[in-house]
Amino acid sequence: MSQIARLMRTHLWLHQMLETTALVCLSLLIIRVTVQDFYIRGHSMEPTLHDQESILVSRASYLFHQPARGDIIVFHYPLHPQDDYIKRVIAIPGDTISILQQTVIINGNKLNEKYIDKNDLSNPFPSFRSRKIGANQYFVMGDNRGSSSDSRLWGTVPRADIIGKAIIVYWPLEADNLGLLTHTQ
Incomplete structure (x- = not known):
């Protein structure tokens, strides 16, 4: 084999390796930007999600539409933004909740x-009437109502604090409950 042919094969191989490496890096970047893992700590989302489960959160879910009632979302806790919480959207902007x-x-x-x-509602909810949800605000609650710190106690979640949808x-x-999460209104 001639020297030129070997150089051309080496060049072609290097080109393919660089191209493959670039595609893998781009794919990993896209995945990291659009999907995030989240570790469940606590019992506030039972029976839907359990303590010490790991989930994937779609950061891209709300690029083209807003969170919907029934979605399970991960967000920055409004009182301590360095902490992330997971809850279900109960009321959306413009809703009136009682x-x-x-x-x-x-x-x-x-x-x-x-x-x-429904058999585990031993801890009564704080009651209130006719609270209107403001623009870009979401009222969230844990599925385990007796063991959840949520919008009933600390108010609504601003849209800007929502990281993504649990999927x-x-x-x-x-x-x-391994697999896709179903979201129910």
Whole structure:
């Protein structure tokens, strides 16, 4: 094989390696920018999510639309922005929310909450009537209402503090809810 042919093969191989490396780096960057992992600490989202589970959060979910009622979101805790919380969106901008004992009412209609454990409502909700949710604000609650610090106690979450939408439980492998998360209004 001639010297020129070997140089051309080496050049072609280097070019392909650089191209592959660049594509892998670009793919990893896109994944890191659009998806984030989150570790569940505590019981506030049970029975939907459990303590010590790991989930993936789509940071790109809300690039083209706003969070919807029923979405499970990860956000910067308004009172300590260095901490991240996970809760369910209960009311969106423009909604009027009332909580009477253990009933959530949105815009005059009782919220059908299939995701909460109705047998574990021992800790009554703080009640209030007709709180209007402001622009770019979200009222969030944990699914385990008796063990959740949420908007009932510290107010709404600004849109700018929302990191993304919880989409997949991926750890531990024996988790009973492993896989895609369903979001229910």
